[in-house]
Amino acid sequence: MYENSSVDVLLKRINEPEEFARKSLFYYTSFYQTRINKEYSLEHHTGDNFYLFYVTKGSLFVTLNRGVFTLSKNDLLLVKKQTPMKMSSSDCELYTVSFDGKLAPDYIDVLIDEQDYGRSIFDFSNIVMFFVRLKELSSYDIQNDAYVSLNLEAILVEMYSRRYYGNEVDIPQSYAIIQALFYIEQNVSGKITLEDLSEFVGYSVYHFSRLFKKEVGMPPYEYITQFRLGLGKHFLITTRKPIKDIALECGYNNEINFYSLFKKYENMSPKEFREKNAKSED
Numbered sequence: 001m002y003e004n005s006s007v008d009v010l011l012k013r014i015n016e017p018e019e020f021a022r023k024s025l026f027y028y029t030s031f032y033q034t035r036i037n038k039e040y041s042l043e044h045h046t047g048d049n050f051y052l053f054y055v056t057k058g059s060l061f062v063t064l065n066r067g068v069f070t071l072s073k074n075d076l077l078l079v080k081k082q083t084p085m086k087m088s089s090s091d092c093e094l095y096t097v098s099f100d101g102k103l104a105p106d107y108i109d110v111l112i113d114e115q116d117y118g119r120s121i122f123d124f125s126n127i128v129m130f131f132v133r134l135k136e137l138s139s140y141d142i143q144n145d146a147y148v149s150l151n152l153e154a155i156l157v158e159m160y161s162r163r164y165y166g167n168e169v170d171i172p173q174s175y176a177i178i179q180a181l182f183y184i185e186q187n188v189s190g191k192i193t194l195e196d197l198s199e200f201v202g203y204s205v206y207h208f209s210r211l212f213k214k215e216v217g218m219p220p221y222e223y224i225t226q227f228r229l230g231l232g233k234h235f236l237i238t239t240r241k242p243i244k245d246i247a248l249e250c251g252y253n254n255e256i257n258f259y260s261l262f263k264k265y266e267n268m269s270p271k272e273f274r275e276k277n278a279k280s281e282d
Helices: 019-024 104-111 125-138 145-165 172-186 194-201 205-216 220-238 243-249 255-266 270-281
Strands: 007-014 026-036 040-045 050-058 060-064 067-071 076-079 084-089 092-101 118-121
Touching: 007 125, 019 145, 026 125, 026 145, 040 220, 050 060, 050 125, 060 076, 060 220, 067 076, 067 118, 067 220, 076 145, 084 220, 092 104, 092 125, 092 145, 104 145, 118 145, 125 145, 172 194, 172 205, 172 220, 194 205, 194 220, 205 220, 220 243, 220 255, 220 270, 243 255, 243 270, 255 270
Parallel strands: none
Antiparallel strands: 007 026, 026 092, 040 084, 050 076, 050 092, 060 067, 060 084, 076 118
């Protein structure tokens, strides 16, 4: 996994847990810390392991079956076993952990709905400490399975707490932006206005615009443009869908508008982008 010139592997640990860990604890089979520097795509199958992806910088698009997950800084994605997946990014740093354990299936059953293949949680900065600790443990010659288990379960416990108890009371402003990002993701194929976003989170247009730029680092309209182009690039790399269909799925009412914006931001047409990245994978 991640063997590509576009990816710097900062840390890689392939683990063979002891029998006691396999029978009684949580354990990981691989741990990666990676930096993606330019256009990159990967097709992978989770096989007999569950997976955690935690983004520390940039953004990552992941397709599980036909559902697309968009991960930005501090976002987490949990993926079921036996799941085909496609990933793409052009600028991203992340932790990737494949894992299992005696109680892991029980957690996955309550964290991921039966009909879904994965679950994402936005703005999950309070769990980064557990990935950092796993990184430290992975650098040792002798693996401490008990501490590994403790940190893996802590991540799942935090996910359970977030899902069933929420955090709206703790960070209301940040949660409003998380809601707005979710709205954009769910409505990307349609028309999205500043008024719609502001009304959805319950703020005035003026207050919402200021808060969004402060927390995201760009105005809402710029984020929507970047999100749509990023999603378009993901589809161009990971699918053979016609460009006109991709344009519609990304919220452009015709192929010409998609082409013009794509050319403006990427200095090449969608077709040229697809051909360039297809060649780079050969």
